[in-house]
Amino acid sequence: MNGADLTRRTSETFAPPLEGGAGARVDGSGKGPVVDDARILLVDDKPELLESLYQLITLHGYHAEKALGGQAALDALARDHHDVVLLDLIMPGVSGYDVLDFVAREKIDTKIIVVSGDASFSGVKHALHCGAFDFVKKPYDAAELVATMETALREVWLENRNQDMEAQLRASEELHRFIVNSSPDLVYMLDRNGCFTFLNDRLGPMLGFEKSELVSRHFSELVDPEYLDLATNVFNERRMGSRAARNVEIKLRSSLKRPGSRFSDVQSIWVELTAQGVYTDPRERNRQTFVGTFGTIRDISERKEAQEVINFQAYHDLLTHLPNRALLKDRLELAITQGSRNKARLAVMFLDLDRFKVVNDNLGHSMGDRLLKAVANRLQSCLRRSDTLSRFGGDEFTLLLPEIRTRDDVVVIAGKILDRLNSPFVIDGHELFVGASIGIAMYPEGGTSAEALIQNADIAMYHIKSRGKNGYQFFAEEMNNRFSTRLILERDLRNGLSRNEFEVFYQPQVCLRTGRITGVEALVRWRHPERGMVAPGEFLPLAEETGLIIQLDEYVQRRAFADVAAWDRAGVGKVRVSVNVSAAQLEKEGFIEQFVEALESAGLNATRVKVEITENTLMQDMEVIIPKLKTLRDLGVSVAIDDFGTGYSSLSYLRQFPVNTLKIDRSFVCDIREEEGEGEASIINAIVAMSQGLKLDLIAEGVENRTQLNYLRQHGCSEVQGSIFSEPLPAAQMCDMLRADPFAEIVVSEARSEQSSGVAAAS
Missing domain, CATH: 3.30.70.270 (Reverse transcriptase/Diguanylate cyclase domain)
Known part of the structure; x- marks a missing residue:
């Protein structure tokens, strides 16, 4: 074959890496993939033959290394890995047979193709016996030699691929084995007859059995007899596709003793069992055959016990x-x-x-x-x-x-x-x-x-x-009769205090000049477990009669102080809180100490608190009450007379009381009617004048409409509270209202409207 023929032949047979997969390319014959970037070792003692061989191999796109003589071949094989060796047998010193022996002895993984002039039967047999992959006679046909080499490379590629697949399979098996045995659930497999063929390592810790005790045994030996029919139906189900899996809760027998368990039958435990059928040839529905069941078993005895406890607590003391x-x-x-x-x-x-x-x-x-x-x-x-x-x-x-x-x-x-x-x-x-x-x-x-x-x-x-x-x-x-109803209410009132059925609501007090919320009044509410919300007018008189008002007052005060302190921490603005104090609480020994302790416990400054007492309370025992009110004033607590105008105090007594604020009773505010003019509200006018003369603050409660609001503003009342702004609210809603401060625009616009009306009337 001349050089032109060789060039033409090699250009036809060389192909770049194609669809052989990673690490492979299609050989020149198109018969299959070979090792990509293969390393070829060329061994001959004749330099000119070695060079000719080198040119042939590299023209086909392969990487080749030359070894001049047997010793150079041994050195190259010891130093680097080679996929294929083209080896001359007859060489001085270290012969090709010596190289074959070295490869066999050192267990070097390579394919050796003997390229030799000794083509006798005995020579070929000897070479193949020594581990040669194939034999090519000198002088060789270039195409035959390349084809033989690529056949060897295909063998190398297949062996490598098989090794990779085996390694991947072993890794996959180890991973699955690890996952199965590390699962917190018991993993099992049954054959078509319902006998166990596999159980993971959770069997012992969960049920106390050895694998050898259950493998090849029927599942009925493990299932509690009460649930055997259910388990049989699940394991014999023949559903496929998305409905193939079943989840049921059953009991399994256990050899473990469970000390402290609430269950009476400690020889069985609650489990959640999943089961799915296994079928042959899953791609062809008509040819599928049921071969068994696999699934998981999860111990749910603690969950069942917790449910039992919850159910018990819901219906038992x-x-x-x-x-x-x-x-x-x-x-x-x-x-x-x-x-x-x-x-x-x-x-x-x-x-x-x-x-x-x-x-x-x-x-x-x-x-x-x-x-x-x-x-x-x-x-x-x-x-x-x-x-x-x-x-x-x-x-x-x-x-x-x-x-x-x-x-x-x-x-x-x-x-x-x-x-x-x-x-x-x-x-x-x-x-x-x-x-x-x-x-x-x-x-x-x-x-x-x-x-x-x-x-x-x-x-x-x-x-x-x-x-x-x-x-x-x-x-x-x-x-x-009424007496019995009263007894029941008293009983419920006592129980309500011990069971924390009372809540504190808050009604905002609004400045009529700015519309800002300046304070809130703490009001008690009773959420009866059977009757719902009980009106304060129904239980407060009874609380006063029975002395329970003291306990009720103390609860409201502590709750109110804590809520206001919480609002401060929430950053909604500092407002004062008004709390009601009954005559019984004021007269109680240790009242001041209890009140101060409640403030300190909440971390609230006394200047943020106003106590409200009725006129009649002030008049009951002035020698005891007035000194206590003065002590509160000295601490920074403000004092207001609630329901002013409904009692029997006189101006002379009023000057003696350590009072900061008068509260106009709602009954007088209700007398303000647009159509009846100012005659019906004359008492309010007198109270306003009195407060101004004594330099006392004034708050009107029970304001429900704009007529009342405008009248009070016109006659010098500085603050109001009532449903026109808000009904009493729980603490969380009151906190939101304080954050929003929603009344400024209403009050200011109402004042402007009033001024405009006045100007129009004057003109």
């Missing part, structure tokens, strides 16, 4: 574990339904412990709690299996007695309860005596609804308590 009022009401409504259907009677007992407060106040709440639990145990011992004992709250219990034939049956149970409770309770060496006042309402004569029966039993209980306690009383319709 946390101290005694008795049903609470919600569960009692549910059972009572069911008993009423059954009683109506069967023409049966039932009874509700409302029981209040006598002398319990003495124990609680003198021995502490811990002792009181232990006594309540002991009482609950005794009460339970007096009841039938069908009866329900409920703790209604505090020291009150409610009993539901269904299927009562006569009142005598109830009398027997009530007498038994009283006898049991009259025996002393011995707790930590203390001998404690309590009795009980029991009110009884019978269905249907004592009420036909759950609410009516409980309320009427409560009324009957208060009747027996008012007659000396420690007895029982059946409800009669004549008891349901």
Whole structure:
């Protein structure tokens, strides 16, 4: 073959890297990929032959290295990796056979093509026996030699690719094994018969079994018998596609003991099980065959226990574990339904412990709690299996007695309860005596609804308590009068204070010159759990009669001081807060110390506070009250007379009082009517003049419309509060209003409108 032929041949066979994939290119024959950037070692002892071979190989785009003689070949092989070696056999010194032996001995990964003039059968056989990949006889055909070399390179590429795939497969298997065994869930596989073929390492920690105990065993040996039908349906399901997976909650058997668990059957645990069928040939639906199931198992026993606790707490008293009022009401409504259907009677007992407060106040709440639990145990011992004992709250219990034939049956149970409770309770060496006042309402004569029966039993209980306690009383319709309602309200008021049912709302006080909010009045609100919001006029008089007003005042003051301090931290502007102080609180020993402590606890300066007292309060015990008010004034607290004009104070007394502000009562503000002129508001005019003469600030409350607002501004009233600006608001909404300060524009525009009207009238 001449040079022109060689050039033409090589230009036809050379091809750049194509679709062989990464690290590969298509060989000159087009038969497949070869190693890209392959390293070829050329070995011959004849320089001219070595150079000719070099030219041939490099013309085909391959990188070649020349080794002149066997020793140079050994050095090159020891130094670098070569994909293919073109080796002459007959060389002085280190022969080609020596090179073959070296490659075999050192386990060098390369393909050796012998290019030799010794083409005898024995020579070829010997070379191949020594590890040669192929044999090309000298003189060689260039195309044959290149084709043989590229065949070797394809072998190298395939071997490399196989090694890479095996490495990737091993890595993938290791990764999947790591993921499966590191999963917090138990991973499993079943064969088509439902026997376990695989379980990951979570089996032991979750269920306490060894893998050898379950592999090849049927799933039914692991499933709690109660849930076996459900598990069988899940594992035998033949759904495919997006609906193939199933999630169910079942119980599995466990060999682990779980100390402290609330579950009675410690030999099983709650799990969430997922299951998905495995099928052959998933690409062809008509040829799919079910071969088994795989999925995960997650321990949800803690979640189930938490749900059980939450459900228990929702319907039971946390101290005694008795049903609470919600569960009692549910059972009572069911008993009423059954009683109506069967023409049966039932009874509700409302029981209040006598002398319990003495124990609680003198021995502490811990002792009181232990006594309540002991009482609950005794009460339970007096009841039938069908009866329900409920703790209604505090020291009150409610009993539901269904299927009562006569009142005598109830009398027997009530007498038994009283006898049991009259025996002393011995707790930590203390001998404690309590009795009980029991009110009884019978269905249907004592009420036909759950609410009516409980309320009427409560009324009957208060009747027996008012007659000396420690007895029982059946409800009669004549008891349901105003006195009974008052007793219930008093009871609810006391409970409301202990249960934090009261809230503090705030009504803004607005400057009529600037429209800015200068202060707020703290007003108590009662969010009754059953009646909703109770009007202050309904419970405040009773609170004053019973002395509970002191506790109520102290609560409002502490809450108000804390809220104002919180507003300061929120950066909504500093306003003063007005709090009401009753005569009972003012007269109480230690009032000043308690008031100052509440301020310090909230971190609020005394100058930010105004106390409001009524005229009649001032007149009750001036020798006690006036010095305390002066002490408050000295601390920086402002003093206002609330509802001014409705009491009996005189100007001479007014000069003695340490007062900063007068508040015009809403009843006088209501007298301001546009159509009736100023005659009806003459008292307001007098109060305004009086405040100006005594240099006192003036606030009008109960302002509801523009007529009242304009009249008060015209006659010198500096501040107002009322629904024209805002009803009393909860603390969070009041904070938002202070931040917005929304009344300036309203007041200013109203003043301008008034001025314009005056100018027009004058002209």
